[in-house]
Amino acid sequence: MATYSTNDFKGGLKIMMDNDPCSIIENEFVRPGKGPAFSRVKYRNLKTGRVIDRTFKSGETVDAADVMETDMSYLYNDGEFWHFMDEETYEQVSADSIAVGEAGKWLKEQDKCVVTLWNGAPLSVAAPNFVELQVTDTDPGLKGDTSGGGGKPATLETGAVVRVPLFVQIDEVIKVDTRTGEYSARVKN
Template sequence: MPEYISSNDLRVGTCIEVDGTLYVVTAFQHTKVGKWGAIVKAKLKDLNTGLVVEKSFRAGEKVARAVLEGKRAQFMYRSGSDFHFLNLETYEEIVLPEEVVGDNQDFLVENLEVELLVYEGRYIAVNVPPFVDLEVVDTPPGVRGDTASGGSKPATLETGLTIQVPLFVNRGDRVRIDTRTREYLERV
């Protein structure tokens, strides 16, 4: 039997099930529309397709909450479009397709500990830590006094992700990245 929550309790990151589809709330807003009463407008990301849709709920309407199970795992390697993880509790190998890993593949390096989200026995997403340290594999040399570009330059990291870094960052440096915003934080 599913667990129900009030639409007033929706928050960013809450997983819900609407019409048999699994969504995660990415934004929400409570509004009052004249004499009609309050409504909750929510932006929902479909966990299967990645599409974002907008839905409106009456204030206090019951919504089915999707209860997700998190499994600790370690990223091992990638082969083609498959990603191989090691379940840290059972030590079994888990192979997930690129569609499940999504954009988080830009942060996966060997031995990185992640959380695999499971819903009704199937893997639906991979959560990476909020911060990861990656090596810079390519970046142009920073020229002293060249701040016309705002004091930053592009850098390609070991996973293939390209971000903006300060001029003092060089090839071979390790940098800390915020995985939520995909931005440079500091050199480590």
């Protein structure tokens, strides 16, 4: 198993902490007064998403985590698992709803996304930043409203519900920012 010393620590490095794969967010070298050098590290547990602060003795080593971010396309959901395919190797992986998480409500078949694999198994799925989805249900809008002051809820083809401007109608396709879950634009066909 590869190991990293605190000297290698930097944002994005994947390490094993308490038997879980983690990603380092930031690392600050500290040498107080005449005291012992240490690293002040912030990292995210990739399984739970929790951000943890911890200090490490300078030069201390930790195991590397076999974590890879892979571009994949989403194939289908069989009711229990979500299936993805590596576009280069055509290898397929299946992810449970915990790994898919929030991304699930934005994914449409054939969408490209980034699947984080830990020891080859999906750990998390990141939806594309923007997705284009059809509105399947929303209240009829008011004529003449172009700005959409207050907005209204709309249900999309994947089941996700977002607030849209009043002028958006059923069957129209809209662009959504998946990072904020907000309506971004109407897509003209």
